[in-house]
Amino acid sequence: MELARFDPAPCGFPRPGIPPLPHRLEWTTAWDGLARIFHAFQQTKSPHFRHFSRGRYALGEAYRLAGLSPGSTLLAPAYHCMTMLDSALHLGADISFYPLTTDLSPDIGRLEAVFQASQKPVRALLATHFFGFAKDLSNLQTWCDENDIVLIEDCSHVLFTPFFQAPGTGVYGKFVVASPYKFFPCEDGGLLYAPESRDLDGVETTPTGVGDELRGVKHAIEHSWTSQRIPGGNRDRPKRIDEKLAALATAPMITGHETINRYAQTSPYFSASACRTASLKVSQLIVKLTPVAALTAARQANYRRWSMAVGDLPHCRALFSVLPENTTPYMFPLLIAHPEPHFYWLKQLGFPVWRWDEMAVSSCAVAAKYRARLLHLPCHQSLSDAQMDWMVAVLSRTLRQSPAGSHP
Template sequence: MAGKGLYFSRGRYALGEAYRRAGLDGNSALLAPAYHCVTMLDPALALGSDVQLYPLSTDLVPIIPALDQLLERSGKPVKVLLATHFFGFVRDFSGLKQWCDRRGIVFVEDCSHTLFAEPYQAMGTGQQGDFVASSPYKFFPSADGGWLYAPNPEKLAGASQSAASWLAELRGIKHCFEMARQARVGPVDIENLDQQLASVAGKLPEAGIDQRRIRPAQSTQYQPDLERADAFRSSRWLINHQSVSAIISKRQANYRRWLQAMEGLPNCHALYPELPEHVVPYMFPLYIDHPMPHFHWLKQLAVPVWRWDEMAVSDCPVAQDYRLHLLHLPCHQSLNDDEMNWLVAALTKALRASSNGVRQ
């Protein structure tokens, strides 16, 4: 693949370098998806930039006509647009790229949810971005690893990364060994699930206070001292020597296992009910009708499930809805059959349980 790439400790710092090279600063603005992880915005906020959130369709595709309205309302000139291939489902961003080119806006393609690294680029990714940022460590068993790619090598000229100390390298290797021995799911005791669910379903928790900010605010997950830190040598070696085919086949199998489990299951639906052959899924996105109590129950059962409930406030109805209703379920290649069976059983029992008196 033509072009040049740079490794970082995390994808968020690869994004930060892309923003810097695109000229993003305190006198300009970033256009970013309304449905987002806070780490997608952190590097722009660290540069002092404004962030404008654009709306998405229900399948998380950018709504291009709405971008012109945001452009007109922006108090500062927009220098960068960020678009994401959510959950590994690759989108055609050619129209978005043309929109950016006509307005002199740098297009940054976010591949943090796709299998995109030096040895392998998921089909259809990295085709449109002036810069392409990814998070290989989400797919490979490495201690860290972000990657920034540019089709034009000149765009990454003069990079100065700081290598980790050998002590930090040893800690990274130790982390890899610990993760290899550690189960991704807790005790997989299906027989006791009914009793466990009954113990957590007896009383609903009190509703908390939503303390999100109207304007995006930088999270504590962004560490400025890591902005130019290179990925560990051990991480780069693992990323370049893992069996990509094994990763793809196992992740796809786990995703299809989730799809099979969703058939006829009440109170939910799969966001993407079909898995194209070329898609390498990052997570299984599941829409649930009743976040309270079902999300609470799943967390109490220690199901490793996530959602982006800390995202910035926007006018996008899809982002407002998905913030609490869209769950991210694991389909990592290291999950064994017993773990997947337990995950499916826990989800199935929780969603089939009575939801009388639920709160939205």
């Protein structure tokens, strides 16, 4: 397997001044909080779920249960984060990548060719609901059943907990994995779900110690107190942004290193010793206590604000401009035309932007394009109005700057 990797070290990007994931504990009133605490302790453990410290380790257990081994193959989406592959590499399995359409749906028409080309038996297929948008995987489920392949449904980008599952998700896979910490202000959290509870018989995780729990409580409180300030303060905000952009546009651009190397090991984000560690009890409690309706409403409002803000901007387009009413978005995916220099300028301005620029090489043109050009913009519920104002201003001013550095 070849890995295309972007090394940002030469760029000297500053640390983003706005957290990309939620950090503030929330409930509407003190009475509501007490009621939620009481309700949380009334809820019983579901035999359909197992708790892991991260979704990547829940995914590893799903791979193991599906029969992945050195003599088998995983089919994975061509557009991916490396943590989606780590556990398969840890198990010694081969990985083949199936193409995606422009809306990140599996390309069923080209999947068969990838399957037929596999030199080892295909035991599992991973299908992802990207950015919170539920995909209709019914045809894929049928195809997997016909070929005796275990379908693993990746719900790491959707709101999926033991108490709430995003509509249209968790209904296709024999195993389902999720990452609650991406939606809730908790230290960790990964879930493995099976519609048939007997499929999880014998799956046990190691509880965390008292010291870890106390540190989890401390971090939750500290993160909840995180300042709502914006980078650079409020004074002369547009002027300061324009001054920094002007300086960036006239200075030599130091780009990162792009490499393609043979890759057959797990990434630095994977720890074999953590594969069986359960998530913190305090993290599980936070998931129970957080009001989902308020969380969803805030994320939807921020997503729609992004959609309106980029509607008339040059050099970009929203991957999903319309947000369905029942969708709780994870991030706002924005496709840009010129990662050089726009991505670099955003990073130098301290804008909290992500992209999956470390990715296995495949024949999928969509994945190759999105690797450098598809930006992940935060839309979580902890963002303040001032932070959204600042991010919209930075993005708008940056993308209105032409790639040559002059205003169009």
